[in-house]
Amino acid sequence: xQIIYDTLKDAGIRYDEGPDIGGDYGxxxxxxxxAIYKEYAEKLVKxxxxxxxxxxxxxIDSLKDENGVGRYDKHCLHLSKEEVAxxxxxxxxxxxxxxxxxxxxxxxxxxxxxxxxxxxxDIEDGVLLKSDGMPTYNFANVVDDHLMGITHVIxxxxxxxxxxxxxxxxxxxxxxxxxxxxxxxxxxxxxxKLSKRNGDASYQDLVDKGYIKEAIINYIxxxxxxPKSNQEKMSLKELEENFSLxxxxxxxxxxxxxxxxxxxxxxxxxxxxxEFKAVALPFLQKSKAYGRYDEDKLLKMxxxxxxxxxxxxxxxxxxxxxxEIDPALYFNKKMKSDAEIAKAVLPKAAxxxxxxxxxxxxxxxxxxxxxxxxxxxxxGQVLWxxxxxLTGKENTPGGASEMAELLGRERSLERLAHAMSxxx
Numbered sequence: 001x002q003i004i005y006d007t008l009k010d011a012g013i014r015y016d017e018g019p020d021i022g023g024d025y026g027x028x029x030x031x032x033x034x035a036i037y038k039e040y041a042e043k044l045v046k047x048x049x050x051x052x053x054x055x056x057x058x059x060i061d062s063l064k065d066e067n068g069v070g071r072y073d074k075h076c077l078h079l080s081k082e083e084v085a086x087x088x089x090x091x092x093x094x095x096x097x098x099x100x101x102x103x104x105x106x107x108x109x110x111x112x113x114x115x116x117x118x119x120x121x122d123i124e125d126g127v128l129l130k131s132d133g134m135p136t137y138n139f140a141n142v143v144d145d146h147l148m149g150i151t152h153v154i155x156x157x158x159x160x161x162x163x164x165x166x167x168x169x170x171x172x173x174x175x176x177x178x179x180x181x182x183x184x185x186x187x188x189x190x191x192x193k194l195s196k197r198n199g200d201a202s203y204q205d206l207v208d209k210g211y212i213k214e215a216i217i218n219y220i221x222x223x224x225x226x227p228k229s230n231q232e233k234m235s236l237k238e239l240e241e242n243f244s245l246x247x248x249x250x251x252x253x254x255x256x257x258x259x260x261x262x263x264x265x266x267x268x269x270x271x272x273x274x275e276f277k278a279v280a281l282p283f284l285q286k287s288k289a290y291g292r293y294d295e296d297k298l299l300k301m302x303x304x305x306x307x308x309x310x311x312x313x314x315x316x317x318x319x320x321x322x323x324e325i326d327p328a329l330y331f332n333k334k335m336k337s338d339a340e341i342a343k344a345v346l347p348k349a350a351x352x353x354x355x356x357x358x359x360x361x362x363x364x365x366x367x368x369x370x371x372x373x374x375x376x377x378x379x380g381q382v383l384w385x386x387x388x389x390l391t392g393k394e395n396t397p398g399g400a401s402e403m404a405e406l407l408g409r410e411r412s413l414e415r416l417a418h419a420m421s422x423x424x
Contacts, residue, residue: 037135040143040173041096041128049172050128051077053097054087072097072125096129098138098165106164111181111245113157118164126165138162142169150178157182157250181245184224184252194255206260210283210309215264224253233266265307276303280312287313288320293406301398318393319406322415325392325422335380342385343423348375349386350416359409364401389419 044050053076064070077099079087087094100123107117128139135143145153160182170177186194196202201209206216214235221239222232226247234242268276277299284290284298293316302312327339352367353359372382387400390412396403404412 034133034135036147037140037143038129038133041135041139044098044128044169044172045096047172048099049169050096050098052079052084052088052094053127054079054092054094056093074099074102074125077125093131095127095131097125098128098168100125100165100168106167108163108167108177108180110160110163111179112248113160113182113250116160116163118161120164122161123165138165139169142166145178146170146173146175152179152181154181154183157184183248184250186223187252187254189254193252208310210279210311211260211264212267212279212309215260215267218267219260219263223255224249224251233263261307268303268306268309271303273300273303280306280309283309283312284316287316289316293319297402297406298397301402305397315395315397318391318396322392322418325388325419327423329388329392329394330385332380332384335384336378337381337384339423341377341381342389342419344375345371345377345382345385346389346416346420346423349382349389350413350420353404353409353413353416356409359405361401361405364404365399368400386416390415392419 041050045052053072055072055076059075060070060072063073076097101120103120105117105119106123107115110116126138127136129135144150163180163182167177188194203216207213217236218232218234218239221234221243225243226249227234227242228247229242231238231242271279273296277296280299280302281295284295284302289298298316302315306312306315327342330337330339330342332338348371349368352371353364356363356367368382368386369379372379375382383400387396387403388394390400390403390407398406407415
């Protein structure tokens, strides 16, 4: 769920992800907060929804079976008021446990899963307030949501069976239950949930990698939800207008990073040149090519050929990293090109470069196409071979003429000469 929380936060959508009840409790729970939880826990005891438990670790461990699975037996529920008061006065350590009915069931309506019913016999008398005075999540989330006026609780479907025990507390306090919306988990594959704890990318990780923020929000919204139309690329406003709970699936959805990559590319292509420069420049600055070439020309080529911004350095570093060229790169079945074709093409391309008056993309392209026609070759045979010779890479952010313009006449001729020497 963390990736959803982070995405909502960045989109400016208010939500409650619950208190931070873990580790050393962090700054969320300070002494005054602990006092509030203790006050409500003691009130719940008076209302009959909880009770003091003085059982020590040895007794608790004795309730576990050979597999280490235990269930509290309500032993301390049956202590008299006098016994409880005596133990409290004597300073005997205690926890406060929830008093779950031994019979019956708890039902509630979920806006995705409909009526959910859980037998009380399947719910243990869990600890609400620990011996150090700190609340467990199961208690803190109820108190916090009530105090903050939370009306709708959105959380993972793994909490479907836990909700009746929360409702027991709402009912005991006389508080109105919130509306529940449980969402199916996001999976990394058919068997494993997506989890930052297991090293899976968080929202911020995706932003840092260069996925467009709007694309992330768009994609996360489509995980487990199907709009009535087949439209996939939607702005936040369009998502708000089209969203309905009826479109949420009950089945888990698998996080498909290639799909997010595609969607991010769609957002990049729709940007103005100024918008793209604003998000792409920090990534271009990490490249060895930064500062040595026309920035705007580089970005113009990249905008139509990059989906994730972190790929920018690897797409342009060949401009500064150039050496050995694998002859196999000249082979292209579709272009009907190979190293032998390159041997014939490159010397003539060098002559074209030497004699061209204007060394710019349009003129370079026209001259190379004319060369192909003169030699009775396909355009692709000439363009493919020249691009490989200039870059040493199978994939580049531009074609042969664009690469030549970036490199300039002198460096282009140097690279063609180097490439020809490797084919000799």
